[in-house]
Amino acid sequence: MRTKLYLDPQDRPLNPLLQLGRKPRLLIVDDQPVNIQALYQVFAADYQVFMATSGPQALGLCRDKHPDLVLLDIQMPGMDGFEVCRQIKADAELQDLPVVFVTAHSEPKAETEGLEVGAVDFISKPFNPAVVRARVKTHLTLKLQGDLLRQMVFIDGLTGVYNRRFFDERLEREFQRARRSASSLALIVVDVDYFKRYNDHYGHLAGDEALRAVASTLLGQLKRPGDMVSRYGGEEFACILPETDLAGAMCLAEEMEAAIRAAHIAHAYSDVCAHLTVSLGVASFKPDGTRLAEELIQAADQQLYLAKSKGRGRASG
Ligand code: GH3
Ligand code: MG
Ligand code: MG
Ligand code: MG
DSSP: OOOOOOOOTTSSOOOHHHHSOSOOEEEEEOSOHHHHHHHHHHHTTTSEEEEESSHHHHHHHHHHHOOSEEEEOSOOSSSOHHHHHHHHHHOTTTTTSOEEEEESOOSHHHHHHHHHTTOSEEEESSOOHHHHHHHHHHHHHHHHHHHHHHHHHHBOTTTSSBOHHHHHHHHHHHHHHHHHHTOOEEEEEEEETTHHHHHHHHOHHHHHHHHHHHHHHHHHHOOSTTOEEEEEETTEEEEEEETOOHHHHHHHHHHHHHHHHHTOOBOTTOSSOSBOOEEEEEEEEOOOSSSOHHHHHHHHHHHHHHHHHTTSSSEEO
16 A cells, blocks of 8 residues: 655656556557557557547546556547547546547647647657657656655555545545435544553554554455545544445444454553554444535544443444
8 A cells, every 4th residue: 555655866766657567558549540550559569558449438448447648539520539638637537647639630729729628748640659659658757656646645654544635535525425326424433542551651663553553454354445444643543434334334343343452462551451452433324415524523433432431442333
């Protein structure tokens, strides 16, 4: 989960192409197979190439194959390249995907429109293969650097799970989604028990290590791809579980509690047992348009308070 970055000039340079660990994925879109062929020759050796001969097919491949960059023709029957680009830029999942137009058009009006709909570059045919290759490499490097930075913005540096910023965004998004689909959204808040004493006794560095262990243990309990763990603050974590009712969330919370206990992180000054434990507060509801995401947090917090007051080392919901 942690992103390895080489920022030290003595170390490997920050080259996301080297760090990718796979061939970059390129989508070539053109209604004329002969044009696709010409571009394919340029990139086949260094890229994993996907091809589409229409706008709708291109959008489908963007969603299924997750290309790193798109080379896009403008004139195509049905949906033209401008419209394909507009749709890519309007889609929250695709909007960071760089689009480069490769087209027989060379007039400034088309180039302006191409850049205005969100393309990063505009290449007129006939093209020089070396120039196209170099430009694509530049745009790809920028895109992958952006991906790494975006990832860093949303990851907690100590534990490697998502951070509070990501949690806030994701909770709002899942809340809206649950309201549209009339499904339940669950939240588990996790707080480490007697952690101040842990730090006082074992030291802050050991405390940091324990937080890393708690984070990875919680992460290891998730079963569905849509579930997530984030560090909410200090020694508190929060888990968002889409399409999960209270009974389902309580099950997972109890498994998390047991897993932390089973990790056997020694805690001689805990009043619960000789090992580190956590308390968990669980809440779930169907957002109906009158309630706010904050109310889900408040409900889970109240349950956390109950778990603490009933003796810690347990889940309440
Ligand atoms: P309770 O069982 O009621 O939750 O008691 P507690 O001691 O866990 O609660 P309290 O809120 O009093 O203390 C939380 C502690 O967590 C205090 C703070 O030093 C520690 N903490 C917060 N963030 C970090 C961190 O990043 N690293 C370390 N080592 N400790 C942290
Ligand atoms: Mg065409
Ligand atoms: Mg706390
Ligand atoms: Mg605590």
